[in-house]
Amino acid sequence: MAKKSDLDNSYTDGVLNTNVPGNSSLQDIIDQRYSRRNLLRGGFSATALAVFGGLPLAACGGDGNDAPSVSAGASATTSAGRSVSLAGTATDGASVSSVTWTQTSGPSVTLFNANTNTASFMAPSVSSSTPLGFRFTATDADGKTSSADTTVTVQPSSLGFTAVPKNQNDIVTVPDGYTVTVLYRLGDPIAAATSAYANNGTDTNFASRAGDHHDGMAFFGLGASGAARDDAANARGLLVMNHENISQRYLHPNGPTAGTRPEAEALKEVEAHGVSVIEVTRGASAWGYVQASTLNRRITPLTAMTFRGPVAGSALLRTAYSTNGTQGRGTINNCAAGASGWGTYLTCEENWAGYFRRSATDNAARAAKEVTALNRYGVAQGASGNFGWATVTPASASNTTYARWNASATGADATADFRNEPNQFGWVVEIDPYDPTSTPRKRTALGRMGHENAKLSLLKPGVKFAVYMGDDNRNDYFYKFVSNTVWSAADATAADRLAVGDKYLDAGVLYVAKFDANGAGQWLPLVFGQGPLTAANTTYPFADQADVLVNARLAADAVGATKMDRPEWVAVNPVNGEVYLTLTNTNASSRPITATDAANPRFYNDPKGAAAAAQTGNPNGHIIRLRETGDTSEATTFTWDIYAFGAGADLDAANINISGLDASNDFSSPDGLYFSRSTNPAGMVNPLMWLQTDDGAYTDVTNCMMLAAMPGTVGDGGTKTITNTSGATTATQTTRVGKAPGTSLRRFLVGPKECEITGIDSTPDGCTLFVNIQHPGEEVGSGFPNTFSSNWPASQTSATAVARPRSATIVITKNDGGVVGL
Ligand code: FEO
Ligand code: CA
Ligand code: CA
Numbered sequence: 032m033a034k035k036s037d038l039d040n041s042y043t044d045g046v047l048n049t050n051v052p053g054n055s056s057l058q059d060i061i062d063q064r065y066s067r068r069n070l071l072r073g074g075f076s077a078t079a080l081a082v083f084g085g086l087p088l089a090a091c092g093g094d095g096n097d098a099p100s101v102s103a104g105a106s107a108t109t110s111a112g113r114s115v116s117l118a119g120t121a122t123d124g125a126s127v128s129s130v131t132w133t134q135t136s137g138p139s140v141t142l143f144n145a146n147t148n149t150a151s152f153m154a155p156s157v158s159s160s161t162p163l164g165f166r167f168t169a170t171d172a173d174g175k176t177s178s179a180d181t182t183v184t185v186q187p188s189s190l191g192f193t194a195v196p197k198n199q200n201d202i203v204t205v206p207d208g209y210t211v212t213v214l215y216r217l218g219d220p221i222a223a224a225t226s227a228y229a230n231n232g233t234d235t236n237f238a239s240r241a242g243d244h245h246d247g248m249a250f251f252g253l254g255a256s257g258a259a260r261d262d263a264a265n266a267r268g269l270l271v272m273n274h275e276n277i278s279q280r281y282l283h284p285n286g287p288t289a290g291t292r293p294e295a296e297a298l299k300e301v302e303a304h305g306v307s308v309i310e311v312t313r314g315a316s317a318w319g320y321v322q323a324s325t326l327n328r329r330i331t332p333l334t335a336m337t338f339r340g341p342v343a344g345s346a347l348l349r350t351a352y353s354t355n356g357t358q359g360r361g362t363i364n365n366c367a368a369g370a371s372g373w374g375t376y377l378t379c380e381e382n383w384a385g386y387f388r389r390s391a392t393d394n395a396a397r398a399a400k401e402v403t404a405l406n407r408y409g410v411a412q413g414a415s416g417n418f419g420w421a422t423v424t425p426a427s428a429s430n431t432t433y434a435r436w437n438a439s440a441t442g443a444d445a446t447a448d449f450r451n452e453p454n455q456f457g458w459v460v461e462i463d464p465y466d467p468t469s470t471p472r473k474r475t476a477l478g479r480m481g482h483e484n485a486k487l488s489l490l491k492p493g494v495k496f497a498v499y500m501g502d503d504n505r506n507d508y509f510y511k512f513v514s515n516t517v518w519s520a521a522d523a524t525a526a527d528r529l530a531v532g533d534k535y536l537d538a539g540v541l542y543v544a545k546f547d548a549n550g551a552g553q554w555l556p557l558v559f560g561q562g563p564l565t566a567a568n569t570t571y572p573f574a575d576q577a578d579v580l581v582n583a584r585l586a587a588d589a590v591g592a593t594k595m596d597r598p599e600w601v602a603v604n605p606v607n608g609e610v611y612l613t614l615t616n617t618n619a620s621s622r623p624i625t626a627t628d629a630a631n632p633r634f635y636n637d638p639k640g641a642a643a644a645a646q647t648g649n650p651n652g653h654i655i656r657l658r659e660t661g662d663t664s665e666a667t668t669f670t671w672d673i674y675a676f677g678a679g680a681d682l683d684a685a686n687i688n689i690s691g692l693d694a695s696n697d698f699s700s701p702d703g704l705y706f707s708r709s710t711n712p713a714g715m716v717n718p719l720m721w722l723q724t725d726d727g728a729y730t731d732v733t734n735c736m737m738l739a740a741m742p743g744t745v746g747d748g749g750t751k752t753i754t755n756t757s758g759a760t761t762a763t764q765t766t767r768v769g770k771a772p773g774t775s776l777r778r779f780l781v782g783p784k785e786c787e788i789t790g791i792d793s794t795p796d797g798c799t800l801f802v803n804i805q806h807p808g809e810e811v812g813s814g815f816p817n818t819f820s821s822n823w824p825a826s827q828t829s830a831t832a833v834a835r836p837r838s839a840t841i842v843i844t845k846n847d848g849g850v851v852g853l
């Protein structure tokens with residue numbers, strides 16, 4: 032409650048002082064229009080100001096008598112990250128010449144509009160209920176002042192929205208109180224001279240347009256003026272994102288030419304892959320990207336790259352393009368991503384293997400270990416290669432940018448063909464977004480795989496940090512790279528950012544995870560010469576550390592890592608450092624009921640659709656998490672449990688819907704995973720974790736979605752034994768299950784038709800969330816090219832729109848300006 036002011040002789044308990052003669056009518060109006068509680072609620076300020084501003088005031092010149100009558104409004108309670116309005120009122124027999132709000136107690140906050148009746152502030156992060164005191168002071172024309180106080184009690188953060196119901200609508204749905212705008216769509220021009228996107232298949236020059244299939248993403252701040260890096264910027268920055276793949280048919284008027292591909296079609300498709308760097312700014316009403324910014328950049332499969340780390344210069348990287356194995360050409364199938372702690376972007380190459388052609392007789396031209404490696408990475412003999420790019424006969428005979436997708440051994444040695452081109456992909460690539468002329472660096476020390484994202488551990492001075500990475504393939508592994516160099520905080524702001532990457536990412540130890548049945552686990556080092564990683568290995572004789580890193584999957588097989596149900600994104604809790612990993616799903620043929628283990632424990636059927644088509648294995652996926660021993664990224668052991676199991680709410684609660692999901696939070700196929708930044712209340716105390724789905728198993732009920740969670744900690748549940756079922760066969764499996772999430776896990780967003788939700792970052796203040804919507808309408812539909820299976824994003828604002836769907840970045844803001852999700 033507000034208390035008696037000690038500044039003057041007026042008094043308020045949060046209600047206007049009705050002892051002032053002549054003010055009863057004013058009090059009546061206020062009482063009719065507003066409850067005291069409403070006056071303090073976020074978002075109410077504009078209305079309150081408008082009404083009070085319209086009330087008649089006495090003439091100027093002073094009444095020579097009364098001090099103003101003031102109210103600071105009733106005390107109120109809120110929680111961290113929410114926008115709070117302070118609504119003061121001041122009346123006087125003469126006129127009120129000025130008002131001011133000041134803070135009198137509690138954690139310091141920034142007051143906006145402090146010299147108006149209605150100030151506002153962001154409730155700060157607190158770990159327990161914390162009162163903040165505020166004083167409203169008014170001065171009249173005679174210089175007399177009065178003050179009143181009020182108290183806002185801030186509770187620790189909590190989820191602050193109502194769950195969005197599952198749906199199959201062709202729009203992005205967010206909770207009440209939030210707004211979605213579309214920011215950056217496939218084909219949008221990012222150079223001054225590039226034309227607007229016609230979106231009918233005729234557009235060209237994707238090297239100066241947004242690519243397709245927006246995926247992993249990060250926001251890098253820019254100062255309000257100039258183009259300098261500013262890590263605290265909330266209104267201007269560089270949005271950097273991956274373009275993982277293409278929806279090929281929409282890129283051409285009537286779909287692609289079959290058979291031998293025309294160069295012009297293939298060039299479009301190549302350039303629609305890669306990475307975008309675009310400048311974005313927050314305008315008066317919405318965010319937009321800056322088409323003519325000189326910082327805009329497209330990185331494509333044609334962009335020059337440099338190899339760094341132990342594999343640079345290895346014979347395994349030699350091609351006709353890079354005869355010494357140090358140079359690379361571009362990046363492809365960039366799935367998820369990461370941000371380093373020094374202002375660079377880490378883009379990760381995932382399903383690169385599918386782009387390569389190999390002749391039906393190529394094995395005969397290869398050494399046995401080469402065949403083993405190609406098979407393990409999915410570049411099979413006889414593969415035709417996605418999109419048939421190797422079939423192009425380019426206008427220029429010296430142009431090998433299409434021939435390189437043919438990985439067959441055709442020349443005298445590896446420098447005469449592109450047999451080693453598959454070894455040029457599967458890496459984490461570091462990009463300096465602030466320097467459009469910089470050459471990206473492929474960081475080979477982090478290993479070659481089907482990289483999902485690359486997530487750094489918490490950075491602690493004097494400690495070697497880790498980079499956590501999933502290899503998204505059925506029965507593949509969870510890795511971490513530990514730098515050889517301890518972190519120095521000064522490097523966070525060093526001017527030569529890629530040199531910082533050289534310092535930390537070019538030398539270290541790559542480990543792979545082994546999950547033990549008892550809830551413990553080990554990080555197994557992949558170091559040449561140790562254990563089975565020698566030339567004596569009969570499955571695959573390793574030649575050196577470069578060979579171990581190029582063939583990290585074979586190395587992980589050899590040391591006995593735990594085969595996982597498709598590792599996708601990793602996220603790190605910014606408060607306690609716990610590491611979360613999505614395991615999106617697997618099927619019965621890859622991981623039968625006989626191959627469950629404690630970390631991949633379920634086998635069941637989730638029948639789909641009216642026909643109840645069988646989906647067996649682990650079609651809904653789960654999220655595992657671990658805590659490093661001693662809470663250090665240098666640890667070689669950990670403890671683990673399973674945070675949540677995906678499942679429809681209707682599935683068997685004992686053995687399938689083990690996490691007790693209900694209509695507010697049931698999901699399938701977790702993929703994107705991200706903790707809110709530690710620079711705002713959503714990333715402090717009880718950090719908010721965002722979970723995105725890339726699902727095909729539950730899409731008979733709902734489109735893909737994004738959920739928000741406030742997870743507990745490793746070990747907050749217990750041991751559970753479940754019964755798996757495959758037809759008439761049953762088997763038990765014991766696992767470690769976290770505490771059921773309950774209402775701390777809640778659906779925040781549902782996407783448009785046939786999309787995947789992937790890629791997420793926020794501004795440092797947490798008030799703007801950027802999210803990517805990938806491949807809406809990917810099934811195209813039988814009406815192509817006249818109608819489409821989704822019309823998003825045109826459908827977001829027009830229910831009757833007919834337009835080719837486009838992957839796009841959306842912006843989500845809370846209407847009252849608060850932190851998204853809280
Ligand atoms: Fe590109 Fe594993 O998702
Ligand atoms: Ca007066
Ligand atoms: Ca993914």
Ligand code: CA
Nearest residue numbers: 599615702725
């Ligand atoms: Ca996926």
